[in-house]
Amino acid sequence: MLDLHGYFPFILKGMVLTVEVALLSLLISLILGFVGALAKLSKSRIANTIAALYTTIIRGVPDLVLMMIIFFGGQLLVNDIGYKLAEFSEAQGLPFNLGWDYIDISPFIAGVATIGFIFGAYMTETFRGAILSVPQGEIEAGYAFGMTPAQVFFRITLPACVRHALPGFGNNWLVLAKTTALVSVIGLQDMVFNAGQAGGATRQPFTFFLVVALLFLVITGVSDVGMRWLNKRYSAGVRRA
Amino acid sequence: MDIQVIIENLPLYFSGLWVTIQLVAMALTCGLILAIPMALAASARNIFVAFLPKAYIYFFRGTPLLVQMYILYYGMAQFEGVRESFIWVVFQEAYWCALIAFSLNTAAYTAEILRGAIEQTAFGEIEAAKACGMSKPTMYRRIILPGAFRRALPAYGNEVIFMLHGSAIAGVITIVDLFGAARIVNSRHFVPFESFIAAGFFYLCVTFMIVWLFKIWEAHWHAHLHRRETDKVDQGATVEPSADGVPD
Numbered sequence: 001m002l003d004l005h006g007y008f009p010f011i012l013k014g015m016v017l018t019v020e021v022a023l024l025s026l027l028i029s030l031i032l033g034f035v036g037a038l039a040k041l042s043k044s045r046i047a048n049t050i051a052a053l054y055t056t057i058i059r060g061v062p063d064l065v066l067m068m069i070i071f072f073g074g075q076l077l078v079n080d081i082g083y084k085l086a087e088f089s090e091a092q093g094l095p096f097n098l099g100w101d102y103i104d105i106s107p108f109i110a111g112v113a114t115i116g117f118i119f120g121a122y123m124t125e126t127f128r129g130a131i132l133s134v135p136q137g138e139i140e141a142g143y144a145f146g147m148t149p150a151q152v153f154f155r156i157t158l159p160a161c162v163r164h165a166l167p168g169f170g171n172n173w174l175v176l177a178k179t180t181a182l183v184s185v186i187g188l189q190d191m192v193f194n195a196g197q198a199g200g201a202t203r204q205p206f207t208f209f210l211v212v213a214l215l216f217l218v219i220t221g222v223s224d225v226g227m228r229w230l231n232k233r234y235s236a237g238v239r240r241a
Numbered sequence: 242m243d244i245q246v247i248i249e250n251l252p253l254y255f256s257g258l259w260v261t262i263q264l265v266a267m268a269l270t271c272g273l274i275l276a277i278p279m280a281l282a283a284s285a286r287n288i289f290v291a292f293l294p295k296a297y298i299y300f301f302r303g304t305p306l307l308v309q310m311y312i313l314y315y316g317m318a319q320f321e322g323v324r325e326s327f328i329w330v331v332f333q334e335a336y337w338c339a340l341i342a343f344s345l346n347t348a349a350y351t352a353e354i355l356r357g358a359i360e361q362t363a364f365g366e367i368e369a370a371k372a373c374g375m376s377k378p379t380m381y382r383r384i385i386l387p388g389a390f391r392r393a394l395p396a397y398g399n400e401v402i403f404m405l406h407g408s409a410i411a412g413v414i415t416i417v418d419l420f421g422a423a424r425i426v427n428s429r430h431f432v433p434f435e436s437f438i439a440a441g442f443f444y445l446c447v448t449f450m451i452v453w454l455f456k457i458w459e460a461h462w463h464a465h466l467h468r469r470e471t472d473k474v475d476q477g478a479t480v481e482p483s484a485d486g487v488p489d
Contacts, residue, residue, distance in 0.1 A: 060448040061441040062406035064413075065420060069441065072433030174303075181305035185413055192308060199315060206316030213304040213312065220303040 007198040014191030021180045028116025033123020058121035071110035111183035126168035130161040163234045170227040247439045250426045257422030272347035280355035301349030310342040339411040354396045358389035398455035
């Protein structure tokens with residue numbers, strides 16, 4: 001039914017890149033979300049404010065705009081700093097050059113950084129809610145056993161909050177996987193980009209974009225199965241009506 | 242930071258903002274109109290009725306909006322039948338392609354939100370409606386749908402914001418919306434920071450406005466869920482309503 005003129009491996013190559021971008025940015029977003037949630041729940045006013053600013057701004061600005069700011073702007077910033085530092089070293093007569101030559105930020109790094117940075121904000125909210133939903137009694141019990149705050153966090157709060165974080169995490173992951181399509185706009189050769197190329201070469205753009213859509217459904221379908229398994233694993237021992 | 246460039250190009254940004262608001266408002270309206278019958282069908286117990294809308298919702302929620310828009314904008318030209326018929330007038334315009342893609346996309350998300358809200362209707366309400374002798378259409382019109390719209394309001398507010406943010410991709414297919422305007426300013430003056438941050442600022446303002454609007458609507462439509470002043474005084478009367486507004 002679908003004649004791809006031998007371009008299918010080319011699309012699959014793009015799909016590998018899509019999955020790579022998705023998984024790497026997921027990792028970044030998990031770390032940022034973790035730090036963000038702790039900052040939101042901490043007693044420090046400064047940490048609270050920074051975390052609130054982070055989540056508000058990220059969730060208020062489209063991901064594509066953020067990606068452009070980081071991809072184009074980040075490149076300018078990095079090279080500006082490098083240039084200034086080189087100038088500074090020369091003016092001060094330093095024996096070594098602090099600056100650096102022109103650096104090209106690869107679209108891959110910009111894409112992964114942006115998507116990770118954006119979804120870190122969503123993960124922050126998810127983790128914050130999950131940590132808050134751990135019953136206070138369990139935490140008190142931990143202290144009653146003489147655990148340190150760190151021990152309470154790693155032995156009680158963290159394992160217990162996974163169950164509460166999973167639904168939100170699953171949602172965020174699905175949205176993240178779909179957001180990776182945007183990296184094609186900054187020239188990264190993911191499966192959307194490759195489909196555009198193949199579609200142009202064969203004059204069958206509809207066929208190729210439809211195949212990409214179906215491949216995205218494969219990714220979300222597999223994720224669904226994985227999430228169900230995780231849910232079952234972390235809900236062991238929970239009473240259900 | 243070169244703010245001068247932004248000030249010079251403010252008219253371009255405002256015209257882009259207007260295009261964005263137009264696109265999003267029209268897509269949301271069309272999406273909502275499509276979503277209501279779809280949600281009703283998807284919540285039906287009959288598999289044959291529910292299958293098609295469910296498949297539609299699954300496809301549009303499982304694939305990126307960018308790909309959906311590309312399928313319409315680049316993909317439709319593949320078919321000679323489309324190119325030679327009168328609908329080509331629609332599909333050769335980036336604006337209409339984006340509008341159709343956004344409408345179909347938000348229809349799927351809205352239908353899913355509404356379906357969840359319809360299925361959460363309390364049994365008691367339906368039983369009461371039947372006991373009153375309401376016919377099915379009356380029951381939907383008077384009991385199920387008004388309650389479902391109320392319950393769907395917070396989630397729908399999120400969907401409106403997602404649509405606003407998703408609409409930025411219209412700038413990729415040559416439409417001069419807010420993002421498209423920022424792209425033009427960037428390519429003319431090469432000021433990536435300033436141009437995109439300015440666009441981000443505009444998006445942020447619109448987002449805040451939407452959040453504020455939905456707060457007002459929620460205060461109005463969820464008035465029955467708020468604790469009354471007397472409840473705070475009288476400790477004995479603090480009965481928490483459950484999430485669907487019906488005391489258990």
